[in-house]
Amino acid sequence: MATDTFDVIVIGAGHNGLVCSNYLSRAGLKVLVLEAAAQAGGACITRSFSEGFAVSACAHSVSQLHPDIVGDLGLESLGLQYAVKNLKTIALSEDGNHLSILGERVEGAQLSDSDRQAYGIFYNRTKRFAAVLANLAGKCPPRLVEGGLTEKLSLFKLGLDIRMLGKTEMREFMRIATINIFDVLEEQFENPLLKGAISFDAVLGAHMGPRSPNTVLAYIHRQMGSLFGFAGPALPQGGMGTVTQAIARAAVANKVDIRYNCPVKEITIDHGRAVGVVLQDGSTYSAAQIVSNADPGTTFKGLVGYPKLDSGFARRVENIRTKSDCAKLHLTLDGLPEFTGSSDAGQRMLIAPDAAYVERAFNHSKYGEYSSAPAMEILIPSVHDASLAPQGKHVMSIIVQYAPFMLRTGWDTQSKQAFTNIIVQRLARYAPNLPGLIIDSELLTPQDIEQEFRITGGHWHHCELALDQIAMMRPVYGATRYSTPIEGLYLCGAGCHPGGNVMGMAGKNSAAAIIKGRST
Amino acid sequence: MNLKRNVPDHDERMLLNTPFHSRLQKACELNEWEEWKGYKAPVIFTDLAQEYFAMRNSCGVFDLTPMTKYKIEGPDATAYLDKLMTRNMTKQRVGQVLYVIWCDDEGQVLDDGTIFRLTDKRYRLCSAGRHMDWLQCTAPGFDVEIIDETAEVAALAVQGPTSCNILQGLGWDGLENLKPFNITHFQFGETPITVSRTGFTGDLGYELWMPPHCAEAFWDKLMEAGKDRGIMPIGSRALDMVRIEAGFLQAGVDFVHAETTVRSGRTRSPFELGFGWLVHFDKAHFNGRKALYQEKTQGSPHQFVKLDVAGNRPAEHAFIYNKHKKAVGSVTSAVWSPITKTNIAFASLETPWGEAGTELYAEIYFLRELKWTREMVKCSIVEEAAYNPVHRRAVPARCL
Numbered sequence: 001m002a003t004d005t006f007d008v009i010v011i012g013a014g015h016n017g018l019v020c021s022n023y024l025s026r027a028g029l030k031v032l033v034l035e036a037a038a039q040a041g042g043a044c045i046t047r048s049f050s051e052g053f054a055v056s057a058c059a060h061s062v063s064q065l066h067p068d069i070v071g072d073l074g075l076e077s078l079g080l081q082y083a084v085k086n087l088k089t090i091a092l093s094e095d096g097n098h099l100s101i102l103g104e105r106v107e108g109a110q111l112s113d114s115d116r117q118a119y120g121i122f123y124n125r126t127k128r129f130a131a132v133l134a135n136l137a138g139k140c141p142p143r144l145v146e147g148g149l150t151e152k153l154s155l156f157k158l159g160l161d162i163r164m165l166g167k168t169e170m171r172e173f174m175r176i177a178t179i180n181i182f183d184v185l186e187e188q189f190e191n192p193l194l195k196g197a198i199s200f201d202a203v204l205g206a207h208m209g210p211r212s213p214n215t216v217l218a219y220i221h222r223q224m225g226s227l228f229g230f231a232g233p234a235l236p237q238g239g240m241g242t243v244t245q246a247i248a249r250a251a252v253a254n255k256v257d258i259r260y261n262c263p264v265k266e267i268t269i270d271h272g273r274a275v276g277v278v279l280q281d282g283s284t285y286s287a288a289q290i291v292s293n294a295d296p297g298t299t300f301k302g303l304v305g306y307p308k309l310d311s312g313f314a315r316r317v318e319n320i321r322t323k324s325d326c327a328k329l330h331l332t333l334d335g336l337p338e339f340t341g342s343s344d345a346g347q348r349m350l351i352a353p354d355a356a357y358v359e360r361a362f363n364h365s366k367y368g369e370y371s372s373a374p375a376m377e378i379l380i381p382s383v384h385d386a387s388l389a390p391q392g393k394h395v396m397s398i399i400v401q402y403a404p405f406m407l408r409t410g411w412d413t414q415s416k417q418a419f420t421n422i423i424v425q426r427l428a429r430y431a432p433n434l435p436g437l438i439i440d441s442e443l444l445t446p447q448d449i450e451q452e453f454r455i456t457g458g459h460w461h462h463c464e465l466a467l468d469q470i471a472m473m474r475p476v477y478g479a480t481r482y483s484t485p486i487e488g489l490y491l492c493g494a495g496c497h498p499g500g501n502v503m504g505m506a507g508k509n510s511a512a513a514i515i516k517g518r519s520t
Numbered sequence: 521m522n523l524k525r526n527v528p529d530h531d532e533r534m535l536l537n538t539p540f541h542s543r544l545q546k547a548c549e550l551n552e553w554e555e556w557k558g559y560k561a562p563v564i565f566t567d568l569a570q571e572y573f574a575m576r577n578s579c580g581v582f583d584l585t586p587m588t589k590y591k592i593e594g595p596d597a598t599a600y601l602d603k604l605m606t607r608n609m610t611k612q613r614v615g616q617v618l619y620v621i622w623c624d625d626e627g628q629v630l631d632d633g634t635i636f637r638l639t640d641k642r643y644r645l646c647s648a649g650r651h652m653d654w655l656q657c658t659a660p661g662f663d664v665e666i667i668d669e670t671a672e673v674a675a676l677a678v679q680g681p682t683s684c685n686i687l688q689g690l691g692w693d694g695l696e697n698l699k700p701f702n703i704t705h706f707q708f709g710e711t712p713i714t715v716s717r718t719g720f721t722g723d724l725g726y727e728l729w730m731p732p733h734c735a736e737a738f739w740d741k742l743m744e745a746g747k748d749r750g751i752m753p754i755g756s757r758a759l760d761m762v763r764i765e766a767g768f769l770q771a772g773v774d775f776v777h778a779e780t781t782v783r784s785g786r787t788r789s790p791f792e793l794g795f796g797w798l799v800h801f802d803k804a805h806f807n808g809r810k811a812l813y814q815e816k817t818q819g820s821p822h823q824f825v826k827l828d829v830a831g832n833r834p835a836e837h838a839f840i841y842n843k844h845k846k847a848v849g850s851v852t853s854a855v856w857s858p859i860t861k862t863n864i865a866f867a868s869l870e871t872p873w874g875e876a877g878t879e880l881y882a883e884i885y886f887l888r889e890l891k892w893t894r895e896m897v898k899c900s901i902v903e904e905a906a907y908n909p910v911h912r913r914a915v916p917a918r919c920l
Contacts, residue, residue, distance in 0.1 A: 271801070272810055306661035307603055308805045310625035315657050478625070485625075485810060 006032040006257070008514065009277055009287040011264050011303070012454075012493070014042025017293030018247040018258075019507030020492040020514075022073050024291075025254040027515050032285060033256055034277065036263035036454060039241070040248040042293065043453040043460060044502050046239030050440040052390045053332045056240035057444070058453055058460060060328075060379055060397045061087070061233035061348070063225040064503040065243065068138070073250040080246040083385040085234040088347045091197035092430045096341020099193040103231035109193045118188050122198075129173050130223035132161045137224065137498035137505050140481050140513050141472040178467060181215040182355050192354035199359075200352035200375055203401065205460050205500070207325045209362030210355045214466040221465055221499065228503075233348055235381050239388060243502060267292075267303045267489060274489035277303075289488050289514055293507075296463060296475040296495040297322055297456030304486060313485055316476040320495075321464040322457030325365045327403035328444040329423055331396040336383070337431040346383035351376040351426060361402055368408030370419045374426060375401045393439070398423065405446040405457055416443045461500030462493055471497050482513040490514050535560040538585035539674040539735030543743075547753045554756065557650065557670075559586035562755040569858070571758035575721055576859050578750025579680035581742065582759055584727070588650050589673050592643040594664035601635065601643060604658050604807065606790055608800040612637045617701045617718050620645075621790055621798050622654075627811030628778035628787035629795075630654060631771050634718060636703060644669070644729075648771040654779065658807065674735040678742070679725030679762075682749040684917040687715070687726060689745035695726075696916035708738055717917075720759060722766020724911050724918070749920070764855045764864055767826060767905025769793060774824075774852040774866055788868070789815055792822040822849070823874025826906075827882070827899040829863040832856050835882040835897065840867050842880060848873040851882065860906045865899065876901050 010021045013035035021031045039045060043058035062082075070076065091099040091109070099109035104123040106116060136158055142151035162170055176184050181202040185195040199210035202219035209215075236242035251258060267290055268276040276286030292299040296317055300306070306314040336345055352358050352375045361371035377399040382389040389395045400423055409415055420443050427434050446458030455462060463475045472480055475495040482490050492510035494500035536559045538544070544562055552563040561583070565571060574580045592601065602609040605620045612618050614637050621632045633647030645655075655666045678687060687695050692706045695715070703716045711734045719725035730738060743751060763770065771777060778787040789812060790799050799812055829835045834854040839847045849869030857864050865882065873880065881896045911918045 269805070272805065272813070301660075307599065310807045310810075311603075311654065311658040312625040312807075314660060318660065487810075 004032070004257075004285075006030050006285065006287040008032070008289045008291060009034060009285055010291045010293060010492070011267075011277065012036070012042060012293030013040040013244075013248065013258055013260075014293045014493065015044045015244050015247055015502055015504055016493050016507035016510070017042070017291070018244060018251050019069055019073070019504040020291055020293070020511045021256045021258075022247065022251050022254055023508055023511030024514060025251070025256045027511070029515075031256045032287065033251065033258040034262040034264055034279070034285070035258065035260050038260050040258065040260070041241050041244035043449075043455065044240045044244045046241030049330055049442045050332045053393070053395045053440075054239055054388045055330045055395050055397050056381070057330075058328065058449060059240050059502050060381070060399070061235055062240070062243060062502055063222070063230045063233045064228055064501040065230075066137075066228055066503055066505050066508070069504040069508060073247060075243075075246040075250065078246040078249040078253075080242060081237045082234045083237040083381070084346070086230070086232040087235070088232060088344075089197060090342065090344070090347045090349045091193040091353075092339065092342075092349050092351055093193055093353065094340070094429050096339075098342055099191070099197065100347075101197060103226065106194065109191060111191055111194065115189050115191045115194060119194065122188055125169065125172065126220050126223045127226050128165060128169060129177070129220045131227055132158070132165070132173070133221060133498065134224045134227045135161055136471060137503070138509070140509050141474070141497045143481070144472055176216045177220070178213060179216055180211050180213055181219055182210040182359065184216055185210070185355055196352035196354040196357060197350050199355040200350050200377070203358060203362070204377065204399070205324070205326055206464055207321065207323055207365070208464075209359040211359050212362075217467060217470070218465055222501075225501075235379070235384055237385055237387070239381065239385070240502070247504075264303060266305070267486075269304065269308050269486055273487040289490065289518070291490045291492050291510060291514060293493045294454065295322065295456045295459075295493055296320055296479060296491065298454060299491060300479075300484075301456075304489070309485060313476075313478045316478065320475055321466070321469065322459045322462065323405040324446040324449065324457050324459040325362070325402035325404055326446060326449075326458070326460065327370075327400040327419070328449065329398040329400055329420065330442040330444075331398070332389070332439040332441075333394040333396055333434075333437040334439050335392065335437050336380070336394050337396075337434040337437055339431045345380050349378040351378070351430065358401075365402035365404040368404050368406055370403045370407065370415075370422070371401070372422060374403075374423060376423070376426070378427070398427075403445055405450070407445070411445045411447050416445065419443065460494070462495035465499050470499065474499065482510040483517065490517070538583055539732035540583045540585065540676070540739055542736060543739045544583060544753065548755075552755070556586040556756070557588060561586055562753070564755045564757050565753050568757050571752060571754040572761050572858065574750055574752040575680045575723065575754060575758060575762050577681065578752070579678060579682045579686055579746055580721075580752055580754035580758065582677040582679065582754050584675045584677050585673070586670070587675065588647045588668070589670045589675075590645040590647075590652075590655060591667040591669045592645055592655075592664060593641055593667075594662070595641060596662035596664050597641050597643055599804070600659065600662040600664040602804055602806065603662075604655070605635070606799040606806055606808070606812070608803040609635070610803065614638070614640055615703045617703060617716050619798070621793075621795050623790065623808035623812065624778045625808060625811065626778070626787075627789050627808035627815060628781075629775055629790060629793060630778050632769070636716065638703070638714070644673075649777050651779075672732070674730050674732045676728045676739075676742070677719050677721075677725060678728060679719045679721040680723055681911060681918070682746070682751075682920045683725050685919045686742070686746040686749050686751055688919070690741065696919060698726075698917070699915050700913055708734060708741070713738070720766070720768055721762040722768070722905060722907050722912060723762070723909065724914075761855050761857070762907075764853050764866065765857045765860065765905070765907035767908075769824075769866065770853065774868075785821075788822060788824070789820060791815055791820045792824060792868070794824045819871065821871055823869050823871050825867050825869060825874045825901045826903070827851075827865040827867055827880070828902050829854070829865050829882050830898045831884075831895070832863055833884050833886055833895070833897075834863065835865045835884050835899070838865070838882040838884050840869060840873075840880050840882055840899065841896070842873050842878070848880075857906050862906050864906050874901065876903065
């Protein structure tokens with residue numbers, strides 16, 4: 001039984017929870033972090049799955065980690081190093097005539113000059129649009145109504161940022177921000193591989209196909225990474241766990257008390273105010289403020305419980321779109337696979353030969369089936385990082401779309417094996433020697449991801465990134481701006497503004513909101 | 521071509537009949553009906569004054585079958601209702617009836633009603649409006665089942681000073697000992713009938729809950745038993761008069777249901793309707809708690825008052841002015857009360873003009889021989905309902 005007293009308890013040592021705890025303790029607060037797992041990191045960890053091999057189990061590359069956080073917390077001196085930065089994106093073609101993309105440069109696949117030029121324009125335009133989001137990402141989203149002066153200024157700044165894009169660009173922003181990526185690509189490009197690659201980036205992690213609304217927005221959101229110094233994805237030395245280990249080290253240095261194997265069962269609420277937590281083993285901790293790094297569903301339905309929340313709010317939480325369509329396949333390989341026409345298997349490779357292919361892959365998931373021809377993002381981190389696999393062997397990490405959270409026939413050993421076979425057969429079309437190299441495999445369906453990483457629906461953004469669930473609407477009305485209907489209970493995870501990926505801004509902004517909440 | 525007109529009632533409103541319909545129709549000489557939650561309900565049977573006085577001097581019978589009725593049952597039924605309602609529901613005994621209100625997240629009143637605790641784990645909620653969506657929305661996290669049983673339960677209100685005697689004539693001995701807001705059960709032949717000492721009239725009276733199949737036979741037996749004690753079916757108009765005398769608010773009239781209100785500022789909180797006594801903060805979480813607590817500490821924008829209006833013209837829909845001739849609210853219900861000889865009105869006023877002792881005026885318009893006339897009539901705020909006789913509460917009930 002704990003008798004220590006804390007100012008703030010943070011539930012969950014995911015990257016956002018750790019970032020949040022760092023900023024809180026730097027402000028002089030006594031912070032306790034309670035993590036259910038045996039290690040820090042949440043969905044940003046490195047773990048073993050086969051003797052001698054390690055893999056980034058959920059998130060597998062860094063493309064949005066905010067430089068302010070890296071600088072503020074001194075993460076580079078605490079062990080955050082990259083094995084490789086700015087990976088090229090290779091859009092694979094079965095005939096070996098691949099397309100290579102890095103930043104605004106694109107080459108290969110007999111790309112026409114007009115496509116090359118159009119891509120440069122498209123890249124820079126979406127980057128400018130992303131700057132509008134990036135400005136907003138650094139602060140608590142303003143209230144639309146009944147806001148104070150600061151919030152009015154913040155809203156005004158948002159409007160001004162959009163206006164400052166210039167008349168033509170503003171019009172284009174307003175035109176495309178809400179529509180689907182497929183239509184935009186059809187307008188601007190010819191090359192199917194290019195369209196396939198961009199459309200894939202617009203649906204990555206989401207329950208959306210290229211023809212779904214919100215996909216342009218998702219692409220722009222992803223483009224924020226280019227403003228944070230990532231022209232392409234980066235692989236931390238030692239896998240993604242390196243990032244969260246460094247943040248955890250910073251937290252410990254800041255006197256944050258992190259306790260592992262401490263799954264929280266419920267948040268204690270007294271007359272509408274959060275006063276502490278109860279662990280699954282029955283021990284209790286109390287603090288004036290409780291911060292949940294868990295997703296909104298886990299927080300409100302699981303830890304608080306709908307009976308303690310107003311019915312209208314509970315209904316909104318229940319209706320948050322959280323179902324993921326992303327599976328993760330890990331393969332251990334007895335050698336480096338040879339991709340037809342490519343000598344660089346260390347880059348980020350995509351199987352998305354055209355936008356219609358991605359859309360067709362998505363169709364299945366709408367009806368509770370996995371794709372018969374899935375789209376994929378493939379990384380072989382061991383090419384750059386010898387710590388992940390024994391000498392001469394490799395580990396492959398693949399994001400596979402689409403695998404519905406609720407498979408009609410149910411996810412079991414049989415369906416997982418069948419889906420794994422489909423993925424491997426599809427990979428073999430691009431790397432014919434791959435099937436012969438496979439030593440071991442691990443498929444994580446969205447249900448597995450939900451279970452292992454405790455994320456409702458297995459959605460790595462916690463909640464779908466869509467216009468009705470971003471900024472001042474994220475995750476739902478009543479729990480925006482990091483505070484919740486329960487006094488003293490805050491959110492700091494990817495379910496908050498500015499959303500998912502390994503960015504850390506939700507944690508940083510949340511800490512600012514909590515510190516502000518204490519002073520008023 | 522067949523010129524015989526053969527189109528059957530194609531312009532009729534498709535209203536449901538209650539199980540008492542055949543008897544209502546026979547008694548409804550004026551044939552004046554209105555729609556009540558999808559049912560056909562009588563407005564006046566023969567004469568408004570006669571119906572009113574039947575309830576005040578002898579006994580009026582009102583068919584309340586169309587009242588929405590929900591069966592709420594399950595191991596968590598009490599906890600569920602405790603979250604739904606602003607009142608502490610854990611204190612309700614089996615066999616007891618409570619008057620309740622419930623609110624949305626913003627602490628605005630969705631509806632009022634009565635809740636009957638029939639067994640340990642089974643309740644009946646009676647309300648003016650339909651609320652299945654909200655009731656279901658509140659259910660997650662509770663082991664409870666909610667069933668709309670409006671059509672499965674036929675209900676009659678038997679109200680007035682002679683009501684107890686008349687029902688005793690059915691062989692219901694011991695009814696006189698039933699306390700107000702309590703429930704008991706009697707037999708009608710083989711059929712059990714639930715009886716509660718409740719009503720909307722502010723007088724001695726009972727509400728009877730029975731299966732629809734015995735409705736007509738029961739009606740006949742009741743009318744027979746009451747014929748020497750002035751029993752009479754009554755319509756909604758007479759009921760409206762007595763409920764205003766008794767100080768009862770009517771949902772949709774004295775306040776609007778928050779769920780269907782469109783304009784901001786038109787909904788009302790319990791405090792703004794004089795229902796602060798129904799809000800219990802010292803219990804488990806309930807809908808609207810946070811907003812209501814804030815309102816309790818910071819004050820409400822509106823106040824609800826009962827007014828004694830000078831003169832004898834009902835101040836229906838009148839604006840209410842303060843002494844500076846500024847409009848500060850309006851009347852929601854008004855009636856000339858024949859039995860108390862007072863002119864009653866309910867009004868919703870801006871704070872602080874509803875404080876006791878405030879000088880107020882009602883602006884009453886009336887047509888006199890084809891000429892519209894306007895009068896500014898003095899009103900005073902009263903605390904008590906106009907009609908509140910001792911026999912309403914007496915146990916044993918006084919038998920006449």
